[in-house]
Amino acid sequence: MEFKVIVFWILAVVLVFASLRVITARNSVHAVLYLVLAFFNAAGIWMLLQAEFLAIALVLVYVGAVMVLFLFVLMMLDINFDSMRVGFRSHIPLAAGVGVLTVVQMAMVLWTKVQDTTPPVGATGQAGYSNTKSLGMVIYTQYVYAVEIAAVILLVAIVAAIALTLRRRKETKYQNPSQQIGVRRADRVRILNIAASPRDETKP
Amino acid sequence: MELNLYPVLPETLLLCAVSLLLIADLFVSDANRHLSYWFTQLTLLACAAVTLATWQPAPIHTFSNMVVDDWMSDVLKLGSYLSVSLMLFYGRDYMRDRGLFKGEFFSLTLFSLLGVMVMISANHLLTLYLGLELMSLSLYALVAMHRDRRECAEAAMKYFVLGALASGLLLYGMSMIYGATGTLDINGIFTAIYGGRANMSLLVFGLVFLVSGIAFKLGAVPYHMWVPDVYDGAPTAVTVLIGTAPKLAAFAFVMRLLVTGLQPLVADWHAMLLILSVLSMIVGNLTAIAQTNLKRMLAYSTIANMGFMLLGFVAGISRQDPLIGYSAAMFYTIAYVMTTVASFGIIMLLSRKGFESDKIDDLKGLNQRSPWYAFLVMIIMFSLAGVPLTVGFFAKLTVIEAVIGVGYYWLAVVAVMASLVGAYYYLRIVKLMYFDEPVDNSAITVRGDAHFVFSVNGMALLVLGIIPQPLLMLCYKALHVSF
Numbered sequence: 084m085e086f087k088v089i090v091f092w093i094l095a096v097v098l099v100f101a102s103l104r105v106i107t108a109r110n111s112v113h114a115v116l117y118l119v120l121a122f123f124n125a126a127g128i129w130m131l132l133q134a135e136f137l138a139i140a141l142v143l144v145y146v147g148a149v150m151v152l153f154l155f156v157l158m159m160l161d162i163n164f165d166s167m168r169v170g171f172r173s174h175i176p177l178a179a180g181v182g183v184l185t186v187v188q189m190a191m192v193l194w195t196k197v198q199d200t201t202p203p204v205g206a207t208g209q210a211g212y213s214n215t216k217s218l219g220m221v222i223y224t225q226y227v228y229a230v231e232i233a234a235v236i237l238l239v240a241i242v243a244a245i246a247l248t249l250r251r252r253k254e255t256k257y258q259n260p261s262q263q264i265g266v267r268r269a270d271r272v273r274i275l276n277i278a279a280s281p282r283d284e285t286k287p
Numbered sequence: 288m289e290l291n292l293y294p295v296l297p298e299t300l301l302l303c304a305v306s307l308l309l310i311a312d313l314f315v316s317d318a319n320r321h322l323s324y325w326f327t328q329l330t331l332l333a334c335a336a337v338t339l340a341t342w343q344p345a346p347i348h349t350f351s352n353m354v355v356d357d358w359m360s361d362v363l364k365l366g367s368y369l370s371v372s373l374m375l376f377y378g379r380d381y382m383r384d385r386g387l388f389k390g391e392f393f394s395l396t397l398f399s400l401l402g403v404m405v406m407i408s409a410n411h412l413l414t415l416y417l418g419l420e421l422m423s424l425s426l427y428a429l430v431a432m433h434r435d436r437r438e439c440a441e442a443a444m445k446y447f448v449l450g451a452l453a454s455g456l457l458l459y460g461m462s463m464i465y466g467a468t469g470t471l472d473i474n475g476i477f478t479a480i481y482g483g484r485a486n487m488s489l490l491v492f493g494l495v496f497l498v499s500g501i502a503f504k505l506g507a508v509p510y511h512m513w514v515p516d517v518y519d520g521a522p523t524a525v526t527v528l529i530g531t532a533p534k535l536a537a538f539a540f541v542m543r544l545l546v547t548g549l550q551p552l553v554a555d556w557h558a559m560l561l562i563l564s565v566l567s568m569i570v571g572n573l574t575a576i577a578q579t580n581l582k583r584m585l586a587y588s589t590i591a592n593m594g595f596m597l598l599g600f601v602a603g604i605s606r607q608d609p610l611i612g613y614s615a616a617m618f619y620t621i622a623y624v625m626t627t628v629a630s631f632g633i634i635m636l637l638s639r640k641g642f643e644s645d646k647i648d649d650l651k652g653l654n655q656r657s658p659w660y661a662f663l664v665m666i667i668m669f670s671l672a673g674v675p676l677t678v679g680f681f682a683k684l685t686v687i688e689a690v691i692g693v694g695y696y697w698l699a700v701v702a703v704m705a706s707l708v709g710a711y712y713y714l715r716i717v718k719l720m721y722f723d724e725p726v727d728n729s730a731i732t733v734r735g736d737a738h739f740v741f742s743v744n745g746m747a748l749l750v751l752g753i754i755p756q757p758l759l760m761l762c763y764k765a766l767h768v769s770f
């Protein structure tokens with residue numbers, strides 16, 4: 084067996100294991116850490132495919148930025164994850180059974196017929212070939228429309244996040260400093276001139 | 288590289304208008320929010336004008352074949368503008384009474400419309416998927432916008448999770464198609480399969496995932512479980528948005544991906560759509576009978592109607608002229624969208640502050656409260672049921688004719704039986720309106736413009752039912768020129 088194939092199998096097995104642990108880990112911080120492991124292995128597989136730009140972007144963007152944010156969010160949330168997992172064990176036999184069955188069926192279909200292991204077509208084998216360069220050549224020319232739409236999707240994400248979270252709760256009490264500073268005596272104190280009157284003896 | 292921006296002019300205009308709206312709306316106070324509203328309506332009108340002005344006699348491809356502008360896309364886009372505009376007309380008071388008459392509502396609505404337009408014009412798996420995500424993400428947020436209602440949050444969560452699952456299925460299928468053919472271009476996929484360069488077993492395998500993903504988005508049985516909950520939980524204006532323009536986009540999705548790109552696999556996807564169609568018609572119509580909530584009933588009616596729409600695609604296997612089936616499906620989709628806007632529109636028009644007119648019993652005795660509205664609702668229900676002289680009748684007739692044309696007599700019988708079952712629950716509403724005593728006698732107050740637009744909408748269902756030929760011919764011509 085070639086060295087590359089061995090590396091692929093190691094990465095693939097660890098990737099599947101880590102992905103499984105993401106959904107089964109008791110501690111949600113552990114789940115995020117397993118997700119980081121899964122991303123690393125996926126990046127490794129991309130590296131094997133000579134897509135080094137995507138691999139590095141995955142590590143930098145997802146592992147470096149997104150997952151760290153995830154960890155922060157998780158630590159700030161106070162959720163009782165055990166209560167959310169009620170019924171997880173009782174559903175496992177059915178869910179696992181259906182899942183395994185699907186995987187086996189898919190494998191049976193593909194195993195016998197797809198034995199085509201030729202590497203993907205492309206100029207990847209040439210000396211001096213740069214994945215980053217060829218990506219840079221097409222991304223704002225051939226695929227500019229898709230890039231623009233992806234940009235709009237990010238804009239929608241921002242708008243949606245703000246629309247859903249920025250709202251004034253009715254019960255929230257808040258102060259307006261400019262009003263507090265600009266207060267005048269006449270706003271707060273009212274001097275009444277009450278005429279003196281004799282005491283009413285009939286009332287208790 | 289030559290770049291022709293002409294075909295994407297409506298999309299460009301819409302994007303510029305939304306960006307402007309996003310900024311300008313910040314300076315508009317709540318009392319003047321109608322400015323944003325009218326700006327949105329004006330944008331839709333301008334988009335329609337631009338779409339008409341850039342109408343092309345032959346399909347034009349641009350952006351390295353990622354976008355196509357043809358008759359079909361223009362007709363479907365005009366339908367989308369119209370449905371969104373009608374939704375805004377009917378939903379204006381409804382949204383304001385619920386504190387949702389905000390700038391984000393308009394911008395997200397227009398963003399979802401942009402996604403619909405991108406999907407309709409897509410000629411590349413990448414654009415198809417990105418358009419779908421743009422549309423879905425905006426819709427998820429819109430469903431959740433009514434934060435104070437628990438049902439909305441629940442509906443948004445279900446919609447989001449199942450929508451993400453469907454997107455995952457679609458992506459998985461697309462990746463397999465890419466693996467089998469080596470291209471993402473829809474015409475390229477066709478040539479690769481036709482030239483015998485594709486790995487067939489991988490292709491069929493990917494097709495299964497694609498069809499599942501599409502069925503999820505359409506809400507066809509057995510991928511329909513989200514439809515009633517989301518339709519019921521979302522604010523009604525958003526329900527209209529989910530139930531109309533995306534259906535037009537889904538039609539375009541099937542036309543582009545299955546009919547154009549995977550045409551050589553027609554025998555495979557034809558059978559899958561056949562099963563989806565039969566199950567949807569039966570399950571949708573039978574379950575709708577048991578509903579007491581009007582929105583849930585209409586949701587199950589959507590499921591059944593999507594089954595009927597798929598019949599048109601089933602008829603596309605025809606050797607003589609597959610376009611008869613496809614144009615029937617297109618006519619069905621447009622007729623369904625026009626009817627759905629009106630059917631949810633009446634819920635919004637009859638609702639008041641703090642009162643959601645979404646029970647079937649709320650329509651009791653509508654004739655005594657407002658004979659004109661009762662008449663219009665009767666037309667809508669007749670159209671949904673497929674009673675002659677309404678557009679729904681011709682929609683059902685054309686798809687069933689197309690199915691008979693390819694020799695599926697048993698399927699036609701199933702379709703007719705299913706629509707007979709459906710007639711029961713649609714006609715029950717007509718009975719409640721005319722023969723029962725009203726439960727609540729409060730006056731119906733509707734804005735003048737909404738009243739006028741609703742009346743035109745209702746009468747259009749009748750007029751198109753009496754003279755359906757122009758629209759039928761337009762659908763056929765559009766597909767004939769486009770494919």
